[in-house]
Amino acid sequence: MGIVLGPNRYGKAENRVVRIVRDTPRHEIRDLNVSTSLRGDFAAAHTDGDQSQVLPTDTQKNTAFAYAKQHGISSPEDYALALGSRLLEATPAGTGATIAVEEYAWDRIEVDGAGHDHAFVRRGGEVRTTTVDLTRDGATVVSGLQDLVVLKSTGSEFKDFLRDEYTTLPDADDRILATALRADWRYVPGADVDWNTTYDAVRALLLATFATTYSRALQETLYAMGRAVLEAHDDIAEISFAAPNKHHHLVDLSPFGLENPGEVFIAADRPYGLIEATVTREEER
Numbered sequence: 212m213g214i215v216l217g218p219n220r221y222g223k224a225e226n227r228v229v230r231i232v233r234d235t236p237r238h239e240i241r242d243l244n245v246s247t248s249l250r251g252d253f254a255a256a257h258t259d260g261d262q263s264q265v266l267p268t269d270t271q272k273n274t275a276f277a278y279a280k281q282h283g284i285s286s287p288e289d290y291a292l293a294l295g296s297r298l299l300e301a302t303p304a305g306t307g308a309t310i311a312v313e314e315y316a317w318d319r320i321e322v323d324g325a326g327h328d329h330a331f332v333r334r335g336g337e338v339r340t341t342t343v344d345l346t347r348d349g350a351t352v353v354s355g356l357q358d359l360v361v362l363k364s365t366g367s368e369f370k371d372f373l374r375d376e377y378t379t380l381p382d383a384d385d386r387i388l389a390t391a392l393r394a395d396w397r398y399v400p401g402a403d404v405d406w407n408t409t410y411d412a413v414r415a416l417l418l419a420t421f422a423t424t425y426s427r428a429l430q431e432t433l434y435a436m437g438r439a440v441l442e443a444h445d446d447i448a449e450i451s452f453a454a455p456n457k458h459h460h461l462v463d464l465s466p467f468g469l470e471n472p473g474e475v476f477i478a479a480d481r482p483y484g485l486i487e488a489t490v491t492r493e494e495e496r
């Protein structure tokens with residue numbers, strides 16, 4: 212019985228393409244997870260080790276990022292159609308291309324009733340939490356939120372840090388700052404708290420402070436958010452944060468003759484910086 216090659220296809224899965232449109236101070240963001248796949252007559256690559264008809268998956272990745280700049284992303288559909296046509300055009304042995312796109316939706320952070328120019332919060336996904344501990348003497352209430360995903364497309368730098376012989380990170384004057392915030396705040400024991408109103412107010416204050424504070428590091432942003440909460444809420448004794456620094460690396464498009472002044476990024480999922488801090492009142496320490 213002969214053995215033959217059955218159906219096959221290949222491509223680059225899960226390119227995390229982030230496109231910022233920054234032609235005016237009011238930025239736009241498109242955040243995509245893009246998977247490409249080519250099918251056609253690629254038998255020789257499987258049976259003879261012949262790559263002459265194989266457009267590398269690395270090239271498919273490059274095209275996904277270059278097209279985010281060159282073609283733009285007016286919609287996932289329009290971008291996917293353009294990308295698929297290009298991949299087929301570049302691959303004579305291809306008979307078909309599948310481009311699968313997931314788009315993550317971002318809303319502008321509301322500050323004083325208006326959407327901020329360059330600070331965004333990801334739609335959905337966040338979780339409200341509380342842990343209540345009771346003794347015969349009373350209750351401790353720690354409330355918070357998890358996975359509040361926020362991003363600012365400018366107004367963030369990280370530079371003049373300690374360097375040693377293993378340091379390669381360049382100074383960043385203008386970078387994307389993004390995190391999936393976890394915050395836990397402890398209420399003053401016995402305080403008469405309107406839990407729902409306070410939750411909404413703290414959440415809004417965290418978002419507004421993230422949006423409006425120029426960030427020299429995620430550490431500074433967390434401290435600013437914590438201070439804002441403690442200043443506004445006498446009934447909160449302390450707040451703790453855990454914030455993964457969701458790195459967005461600028462994509463080098465220069466090999467394709469394209470400039471990339473802070474417009475096309477690859478969103479890396481790991482490793483990530485993990486910044487944790489508690490902001491407290493002096494009397495609590």
Ligand SMILES: O=c1[nH]c(=O)c2[nH]c(=O)[nH]c2[nH]1
Binds near residue numbers: 369484
């Ligand atoms: O905001 C930041 N804080 C850090 O401590 C750090 N370290 C790093 O490599 N990038 C960043 N960014």
